[in-house]
Amino acid sequence: MSYIDKVMADVAARNAGQPEFMQAVGEVLTTIKAVAESDDVYKNNAILERLTEPDRQIMFRVPWTDDNGNMRVNRGYRIQFNNAIGPYKGGLRLHPSVNLSIIKFLGFEQIFKNSLTGLPIGGGKGGSDFDPKGKSDREIRDFCQSFMTELYRHIGADTDVPAGDIGVGAREIGYMFGQYKRLKNVYEGVLTGKGLTYGGSLARKEATGYGLVYIVQNMLEKVGDGIKGKTVAVSGAGNVAIYAAQKATELGGKVVTMSDSTGWIYDPKGVDLDVVKDIKEVKRGRISEYADRVKSAEYHSSETSKVWSVKCDIALPCATQNELDVDDAKTLIKNKVKAVGEGANMPSTTEAINAFQAAKTLFMPAKAANAGGVAVSALEMSQNSQRLSWSFDEVDAKLKGIMKGIFDKTSDAAAQFSAPDDYVSGANIAGFLKVAQAMIAQGV
Ligand code: NDP
Numbered sequence: 465m466s467y468i469d470k471v472m473a474d475v476a477a478r479n480a481g482q483p484e485f486m487q488a489v490g491e492v493l494t495t496i497k498a499v500a501e502s503d504d505v506y507k508n509n510a511i512l513e514r515l516t517e518p519d520r521q522i523m524f525r526v527p528w529t530d531d532n533g534n535m536r537v538n539r540g541y542r543i544q545f546n547n548a549i550g551p552y553k554g555g556l557r558l559h560p561s562v563n564l565s566i567i568k569f570l571g572f573e574q575i576f577k578n579s580l581t582g583l584p585i586g587g588g589k590g591g592s593d594f595d596p597k598g599k600s601d602r603e604i605r606d607f608c609q610s611f612m613t614e615l616y617r618h619i620g621a622d623t624d625v626p627a628g629d630i631g632v633g634a635r636e637i638g639y640m641f642g643q644y645k646r647l648k649n650v651y652e653g654v655l656t657g658k659g660l661t662y663g664g665s666l667a668r669k670e671a672t673g674y675g676l677v678y679i680v681q682n683m684l685e686k687v688g689d690g691i692k693g694k695t696v697a698v699s700g701a702g703n704v705a706i707y708a709a710q711k712a713t714e715l716g717g718k719v720v721t722m723s724d725s726t727g728w729i730y731d732p733k734g735v736d737l738d739v740v741k742d743i744k745e746v747k748r749g750r751i752s753e754y755a756d757r758v759k760s761a762e763y764h765s766s767e768t769s770k771v772w773s774v775k776c777d778i779a780l781p782c783a784t785q786n787e788l789d790v791d792d793a794k795t796l797i798k799n800k801v802k803a804v805g806e807g808a809n810m811p812s813t814t815e816a817i818n819a820f821q822a823a824k825t826l827f828m829p830a831k832a833a834n835a836g837g838v839a840v841s842a843l844e845m846s847q848n849s850q851r852l853s854w855s856f857d858e859v860d861a862k863l864k865g866i867m868k869g870i871f872d873k874t875s876d877a878a879a880q881f882s883a884p885d886d887y888v889s890g891a892n893i894a895g896f897l898k899v900a901q902a903m904i905a906q907g908v
Pocket of ligand 1: 703783784808834835838
């Protein structure tokens with residue numbers, strides 16, 4: 465049995481009932497084979513065994529009170545996966561689907577993504593099965609304070625620096641930061657994605673979506689193409705989706721779809737982002753309201769179809785894991801999609817990725833494509849430690865440079881170890897090499 469097959473079998477035996485985690489591990493280990501089995505140093509140092517076992521897994525009870533005075537209980541998680549190259553760094557997700565498997569897959573992916581940014585950040589992830597939808601501001605605050613009342617003992621500006629993810633934006637980060645400060649009596653950059661009046665970075669809100677479009681642009685430029693004039697399908701209508709759509713529009717693309725968990729809109733004239741922002745960022749409403757307000761748009765339920773049924777040149781899945789399956793990939797390929805960039809984490813199933821690669825569709829995986837968010841989070845950490853704040857243009861220019869650096873590393877590793885356009889292997893290998901070297905040097 466090969467080294468990788470043995471590790472895969474051991475990980476499967478030790479992590480029964482964790483399909484998303486196994487999917488993420490399987491995707492990484494199979495694509496780094498050319499490197500991980502080429503030199504016994506990895507096997508002799510048990511690097512893959514160590515990489516697939518988190519440093520620490522924290523699970524805790526989160527009691528909170530609803531507006532009717534009832535006590536409610538959710539489960540909180542923080543997985544500190546690997547700190548070989550820097551403090552743990554990764555978002556907090558609040559969504560009813562959250563479980564150990566999902567947080568572990570996200571934390572595992574984060575190790576390689578953070579390594580690819582070139583910045584000194586390790587991998588972690590956390591969250592809760594709390595559902596923020598339909599909750600009052602007071603309920604959200606009560607939950608966030610209770611969540612932080614346990615989490616604060618495990619994190620710190622040089623230990624573990626969480627950020628936002630699904631269901632966690634500036635409001636939730638604000639409540640958590642306030643509670644951390646109250647409990648520790650320390651004013652430090654323990655969370656990123658903070659408000660601009662208390663240590664947040666300009667361009668953090670835009671960073672994941674902008675970064676995604678920058679790297680898709682890099683990928684298209686390599687084949688002499690670009691975003692200008694292209695029809696773009698975006699899924700999701702949250703932080704990543706909105707700012708990906710904004711940058712794609714600014715660069716001359718036409719974004720024709722957006723979605724949420726109940727349905728999606730198609731606007732052949734190009735999505736009006738002011739309307740989407742008002743619905744999602746201000747009113748916290750449903751995407752169906754877009755079709756009530758904009759005459760050129762159609763609304764479809766997610767029970768009958770998905771945004772991927774629309775003909776497009778560029779597909780940007782920006783909602784959640786496994787939202788684009790092999791049938792969606794076949795439809796996109798049939799409709800001659802040129803490029804796919806993953807804004808969400810693991811949005812494409814393994815079979816969908818295989819279909820894109822077989823069809824020679826340009827495909828940029830999440831680890832590289834959505835790393836702009838964590839990269840600007842690391843820039844927020846730097847600004848906090850220096851007690852400085854940089855201008856929007858300064859941060860945006862650094863983000864652009866970081867995304868180009870990620871593209872070059874991914875592309876070079878792909879060419880050296882796999883095929884020039886196999887960005888899935890390229891991103892995994894480039895991310896792996898740096899972390900593995902640090903782990904060997906440190907002996908833990
Ligand atoms: P938001 O909560 O802002 O938005 C999430 C969007 O996806 C919403 O439109 C939501 O719809 C939809 N969605 C969530 N869960 C599901 C589901 N199970 N089925 C269908 N639609 C769903 O989150 P973000 O934009 O921050 O995150 C989106 C993705 O990007 C996630 O995979 C996240 O891990 C990833 N990511 C985020 C980063 C960031 O900086 N925020 C950084 C890197 C990756 P609804 O409102 O109906 O739930």
